[in-house]
Amino acid sequence: MPFEIKNKADNSILHSNELSGKDFNSEKLVEQNMHLNLPFADVQMKQWYFNGIRMGYSNWHYKERMEMEWKGDLDMVTLYFNMKGKTTITNKNMDRPFELGKYQHNLFYSQSGEGILKNDELFVNTFMIQFNTDAFLRITEGANDVLKRFGDDVLLGKTVALSDTNLYMDINMINAINAIVGCKYQDDLKKMFLLSKSMELLVLQAEAYHAFHHSAVRYLKTEYDKERIIYAREYLVQHLDMPPGLSDLAKVAGINEYKLKKGFKELFGNTVFGYLAETRLELAKTDLLEKNKTASEIAFELGYSSVQHFSTAFKKKFGVSPTKCS
Incomplete structure (x- = not known):
């Protein structure tokens, strides 16, 4: 059984997937949309797979908190990004559970395993990229020491996580995932695009690991502080047209201005207003490429003077004017 999820309460099978890692070796890009109407949750899922790589994006709306038993022998490397909500994953082959909160990520490998999957919140949004071992070792050949060490464990068949501490997503990761989910390309061009983004996210994850474990100073020492910085980011994104100043944002987030500035850079790899500028321009680029709005409309809606x-x-950012991008 490649992968199966059961309700821990009554042992009923909730979802099963007969595909194994080898089944993702399709030369053609395969795309699937799924809607699961479970007794305890409504689930919207998308998946893409080709050449030993699988990508999955899912939105879970639970009616209650659940504990589910999972079991699988997919033998794949998994980049796991928790976009919303909180998920706890245990694997009997690992010495402790992994709790992935909002905007957290990690890299896992297991030939097989079983354990408990628990949703700690009712809304959960996740994205993952999975590589079968051949694809992962091919793509990471000549990579940095972080991925080389991880690849050595894969070769030995060891169950392993890249980082003992879950890492936080930055704007580049979020943009890459949004670009994958919203990709308008078709067939071979889309396949090429998805491959490039899967490699980009792998590189960004390795960079995030290196930055976290080589940081001389940590400003966010508690989970509460991290939650306040995440809330500040969300508030900022919701007010792109009229963004608050640093002091106002600090008050809204319930954190002092110094910790906001230092903590935001630590968590998201950018200053508050650097992040604001990046987000505005990425949204503008998406609207222009999809021909949703004119440059004038975008400038007004995003708060440009x-x-x-x-x-x-x-x-300055993209090397072309907005008129040539549309």
Whole structure:
């Protein structure tokens, strides 16, 4: 049985998947959309797979907190990104459970395993990229020491996590995932695009590990502080047109201004206003490529002082003017 999930309470099978790691070796890109209407949850899922790589995006709306038993022998490397909610994963082959909160990620490998999957919140949004062992070792050949060490464990068949401490997603990871989910390309061009993004996320994850474990100073020492920084980010994104100043954002988040500045950079790899600028421009690029809005409309909605100011910032980041991007 490659993968199966059961309700721990009554042992009923909730979901089973007969596909194994080898089944993802399709030369053609395979795309699937699924809707699971379970007694305890409504689930929307998308998956893409090709050349030993599988990507999965899912939205879970639980009616109650659940504990589910999982069992599988997929023999795959998994990049796991928890976008929303909190999920606890135990594997009998690991010495402790992994609790992935909002915007946390990690890299796992297991030939087989079984354990408990628990949702600690009612809304959970996840994204994952899985590589069968051949694909992972091929892609990471010549990689940095972080991925080389991980690859050595894969070769030995060891159950392993990249980081003992879950890492936090930065704007580049979030943008890459959004680009995958919203990709409009078709067939071979889409396959090429998804491959490039899977490699980008793998590199970003290795960089995040290196940055976290080589940071000289940590400003966020408690989970509460991290939650406040995440809330500050969400508030900022919700007010792109009229963003608050640092002091106002600190008050909204319930944290002092110094810790907001230092903690935001520590968690998301950018300053508050650097992140604001990046997010505005990435959203603008998406709207222009999808021809949803004009440059003037985008400049106004995202709070730029003028179309010229927007055009200058856009060209500085992407190398082309907004009119040539649309």
